[in-house]
Amino acid sequence: xxxxxxxxFWSGLMFVVIGVAFAWASTNYSFGSSxxxxxxxxxxxxxxxxxxxxxxxxxxxxxxxxxxxxxxxAVAWRPLLIIVAAIVMFGLALPRxxxxxxxxxxxxxxxxAGDEFHWKDALINSVVLTIGSWVIFIWGLKLIIPLWxxxxxxxx
Amino acid sequence: MDLLNNLALGFGVAFTLxxxxxxxxxxxxxxxxxxxxGLGPVATIAMLLPSIYALDATPALIMxxxxxxxxxxxxxxxAILINVPGESSSVVTAIDGYQMxxxxxxxxxxxxxxxxxFFAGCVGTIIIAAFAPPLTELAFKFGPxxxxxxxxxxxxxxxxxxxxxxVKAISMILLGLLLGQINTDVISGTPRFSFDIPELTDGIGxxxxxxxxxxxxxxxxxxxxPAENREVFTKDVKGLWPTKQDFMEAWPSVLRGTALGSILGxxxxxxxxxxxxxxxxxxxxxxxxxxxxxGKGAIQGVAGxxxxxxAGAQTSFIPMxxxxxxxxxxxxxxxxxxxxxxxxxxxxxxxxxxxxxxxxIASMWVGNAMLIILNLPLIGMWIKLLTVPYRFxxxxxxxxxxxxxxxxxxxxxxxFMTALFALIGYAFYKLSCEPAPLLLGFILGPMMEENLRRAxxxxxxxxxxxxxxxxxxxxxxxxxxxxxxxxxxSIKNKREEAxxxxx
Numbered sequence: 001x002x003x004x005x006x007x008x009f010w011s012g013l014m015f016v017v018i019g020v021a022f023a024w025a026s027t028n029y030s031f032g033s034s035x036x037x038x039x040x041x042x043x044x045x046x047x048x049x050x051x052x053x054x055x056x057x058x059x060x061x062x063x064x065x066x067x068x069x070x071x072x073x074a075v076a077w078r079p080l081l082i083i084v085a086a087i088v089m090f091g092l093a094l095p096r097x098x099x100x101x102x103x104x105x106x107x108x109x110x111x112x113a114g115d116e117f118h119w120k121d122a123l124i125n126s127v128v129l130t131i132g133s134w135v136i137f138i139w140g141l142k143l144i145i146p147l148w149x150x151x152x153x154x155x156x
Numbered sequence: 157m158d159l160l161n162n163l164a165l166g167f168g169v170a171f172t173l174x175x176x177x178x179x180x181x182x183x184x185x186x187x188x189x190x191x192x193x194g195l196g197p198v199a200t201i202a203m204l205l206p207s208i209y210a211l212d213a214t215p216a217l218i219m220x221x222x223x224x225x226x227x228x229x230x231x232x233x234x235a236i237l238i239n240v241p242g243e244s245s246s247v248v249t250a251i252d253g254y255q256m257x258x259x260x261x262x263x264x265x266x267x268x269x270x271x272x273x274f275f276a277g278c279v280g281t282i283i284i285a286a287f288a289p290p291l292t293e294l295a296f297k298f299g300p301x302x303x304x305x306x307x308x309x310x311x312x313x314x315x316x317x318x319x320x321x322x323v324k325a326i327s328m329i330l331l332g333l334l335l336g337q338i339n340t341d342v343i344s345g346t347p348r349f350s351f352d353i354p355e356l357t358d359g360i361g362x363x364x365x366x367x368x369x370x371x372x373x374x375x376x377x378x379x380x381x382p383a384e385n386r387e388v389f390t391k392d393v394k395g396l397w398p399t400k401q402d403f404m405e406a407w408p409s410v411l412r413g414t415a416l417g418s419i420l421g422x423x424x425x426x427x428x429x430x431x432x433x434x435x436x437x438x439x440x441x442x443x444x445x446x447x448x449x450x451g452k453g454a455i456q457g458v459a460g461x462x463x464x465x466x467a468g469a470q471t472s473f474i475p476m477x478x479x480x481x482x483x484x485x486x487x488x489x490x491x492x493x494x495x496x497x498x499x500x501x502x503x504x505x506x507x508x509x510x511x512x513x514x515x516x517i518a519s520m521w522v523g524n525a526m527l528i529i530l531n532l533p534l535i536g537m538w539i540k541l542l543t544v545p546y547r548f549x550x551x552x553x554x555x556x557x558x559x560x561x562x563x564x565x566x567x568x569x570x571x572f573m574t575a576l577f578a579l580i581g582y583a584f585y586k587l588s589c590e591p592a593p594l595l596l597g598f599i600l601g602p603m604m605e606e607n608l609r610r611a612x613x614x615x616x617x618x619x620x621x622x623x624x625x626x627x628x629x630x631x632x633x634x635x636x637x638x639x640x641x642x643x644x645x646s647i648k649n650k651r652e653e654a655x656x657x658x659x
Contacts, residue, residue: 010587011589014583015330019334022349026348029341029348034619035612036613037608037613039341039344039346042604042608043337043348046334047334050327050331053326053327056323057323057324057327060323073586076376076379079376079379083372083376084575084579086554087571087575087578088571090558090562090571091568091569091571103555106554106558110550110555111551113376114550115379121547121548133555136207137206137559143206144566
């Protein structure tokens with residue numbers, strides 16, 4: 001069997017897997033009856049429906065010819081991984097190091113995801129965005145965001 | 157005279173200095189972000205949500221409405237100036253608008269878009285004010301079965317008009333509905349699908365999904381593409397005002413666009429996108445011998461769709477305000493924002509929060525007026541903003557999205573979830589799965605479940621309740637017909653043609 005449309009094949013597979021997973025996981029909860037639907041009632045049928053539609057997409061991907069096989073194309077690993085890593089780093093660092101340290105780190109790391117990277121640009125951008133965020137979020141909107149690292153403020 | 161009283165109440169709220177400032181600030185921010193290429197209203201609103209966390213409900217919604225109009229107008233600006241529509245509804249604007257810009261008539265195109273939108277916005281506001289109260293009356297007659305059927309219709313309506321595969325779009329809705337099931341069951345109190353993670357028992361925040369998929373997912377997708385050559389017509393934007401001839405040609409299109417947009421906007425899933433496509437088709441049919449042919453810079457091709465999409469954007473507030481049911485992704489975000497502010501959207505908002513309700517409606521008009529004041533003189537500045545290289549822009553977007561998700565609950569968990577949804581969003585992009593239906597499904601999921609279960613409880617488990625109650629049956633039949641019509645081969649080809657036309 002030959003895959004006729006890569007994109008549809010993988011999305012169909014994704015739908016089937018997720019649908020089955022939800023339907024199966026919902027068996028842990030009380031199903032109830034039509035007259036007294038329980039916690040599992042709605043998600044179970046949704047999962048089943050998703051799996052059915054997913055297999056329709058799969059079936060189509062295996063039978064109907066598409067232009068050039070509809071390939072998924074190259075995955076942009078570099079921006080993908082760098083951006084995701086930058087977000088995770090932000091989540092880990094912000095409560096501990098505060099905005100004053102985390103934002104320059106975030107800006108510099110995420111800048112690496114672009115085609116061009118210049119230290120000078122990243123530095124300017126860090127300064128502008130950190131000060132800008134302080135003005136907007138802490139000074140202007142009065143949101144509670146740690147500004148300085150914990151070890152500096154812990155004594156005070 | 158109720159209409160006048162209500163509008164007076166609304167304008168009383170909207171014209172306080174504070175609320176005027178928020179409307180202005182929202183329109184300004186929205187335009188600022190909306191003119192950035194590739195950022196449509198959904199991404200813009202998702203990004204700017206943190207700016208309303210600290211506000212009261214009324215100014216918060218007023219500001220969001222301002223952001224929405226700003227983003228919408230910003231999208232048209234980029235469509236005209238650099239042929240990059242910021243959102244799907246300004247795709248058609250780019251066809252003739254960009255050609256006008258190339259001929260040095262960017263000013264006329266921008267003014268036609270701006271003034272057309274303003275006119276449409278005024279009409280749209282009056283329509284909302286006139287039709288919201290009777291619709292709200294109707295909404296009180298709705299039982300759980302009707303609500304469930306209405307949501308089915310809304311979700312189906314939202315996807316039949318989207319481009320791409322219908323089955324995939326419906327699957328994305330279901331996926332969204334399922335993601336909405338990760339929560340604590342309201343009726344039995346059982347935590348579901350939470351993997352014993354305490355944060356998940358409250359459900360996934362919709363901001364997390366919106367920012368992860370629309371904000372970050374889009375950045376990654378943009379960065380993955382080779383930098384395109386952008387042509388900007390900075391020096392040519394002089395003589396902002398259209399000529400008299402332009403005016404004469406544009407105003408009938410504005411009227412037609414407004415009428416069409418107002419009607420289509422109310423339909424579930426219609427909104428701005430369908431309105432602008434339909435208006436462009438209509439203009440092509442009606443204007444037989446344009447001075448400049450369509451596709452070569454006809455002002456009708458800008459004025460009509462732009463008025464239509466603004467009128468549609470306006471009237472798409474009606475289902476959201478009266479029934480609490482968002483007809484599109486932008487409105488889904490508005491519903492989410494209302495919930496954050498502790499307001500349960502639905503027919504009761506009008507009676508329980510009249511200031512908010514009418515204030516918001518009046519602010520829509522104010523927001524439209526702000527856009528004219530803001531955009532026509534500042535057009536030169538927006539163009540300058542377009543010349544800022546992407547390598548400066550995207551770290552800024554990343555920063556705002558990160559801070560926004562963190563401040564949601566002052567908790568890093570949401571940040572990590574957003575990172576996960578950034579990955580998922582990129583996967584959707586690669587598999588060409590449209591993410592907007594997922595967001596709609598996610599927002600509606602819990603409401604749908606509750607209404608389904610209540611309807612079944614009331615009917616003692618009899619599923620035929622959805623077909624024996626006339627209102628509910630009508631809604632379901634309408635949803636079914638929509639799917640059938642779209643599946644018909646002749647319509648299917650037309651639909652594909654219409655979307656190809658825009659490319």
